Amino acid sequence: MRLTKQTNYAVRMLMYCAANEGHLSRIPEIAKAYGVSELFLFKILQPLTKAGLVETVRGRNGGVKLGRAAERITLFDVVRVTEDSFAMAECFEDGVAECPLVDSCGLNSALRKALNAFFDVLAEYTIDDLVKARPQINFLLGLEDLHMPKISAPAA
Numbered sequence: 001m002r003l004t005k006q007t008n009y010a011v012r013m014l015m016y017c018a019a020n021e022g023h024l025s026r027i028p029e030i031a032k033a034y035g036v037s038e039l040f041l042f043k044i045l046q047p048l049t050k051a052g053l054v055e056t057v058r059g060r061n062g063g064v065k066l067g068r069a070a071e072r073i074t075l076f077d078v079v080r081v082t083e084d085s086f087a088m089a090e091c092f093e094d095g096v097a098e099c100p101l102v103d104s105c106g107l108n109s110a111l112r113k114a115l116n117a118f119f120d121v122l123a124e125y126t127i128d129d130l131v132k133a134r135p136q137i138n139f140l141l142g143l144e145d146l147h148m149p150k151i152s153a154p155a156a
Contacts (some may be wrong), residue, residue, distance in 0.1 A: 010048055010081075019137045019138050024057055024065055032142070051080075
């Protein structure tokens with residue numbers, strides 16, 4: 001199984017927002033930090049907002065912030081809203097299977113058990129876990145520079 005780029009960058013966007021706690025995150029800054037297009041991030045923002053994982057603030061000084069605490073957003077929450085299908089084999093797809101064993105196949109049962117184990121592991125990890133595991137995350141994402149006080153030039 002391979003997760004989509006949408007899921008990958010959704011997790012990254014949430015990590016950015018978690019690391020930038022107390023501030024609104026702007027899509028251009030997130031795009032720059034990860035080297036991805038702003039348009040792609042705006043596309044990802046829609047399902048995350050609909051699921052309540054992020055909130056958007058409109059206006060000139062607007063941006064994005066987590067919709068709930070980072071410790072309450074699991075990887076499973078993100079995967080559930082960003083992945084279209086979890087069909088690991090043809091027999092997982094409704095009405096598509098042509099195999100005569102579909103209802104009594106050991107493979108189907110094994111794959112379903114593996115998929116549930118995958119979901120269980122994702123549910124154990126939160127966005128907060130991912131951010132706190134990397135003490136240099138603010139530096140790596142360029143967040144330290146964003147929040148440094150501006151030093152004005154000395155008066156002449």
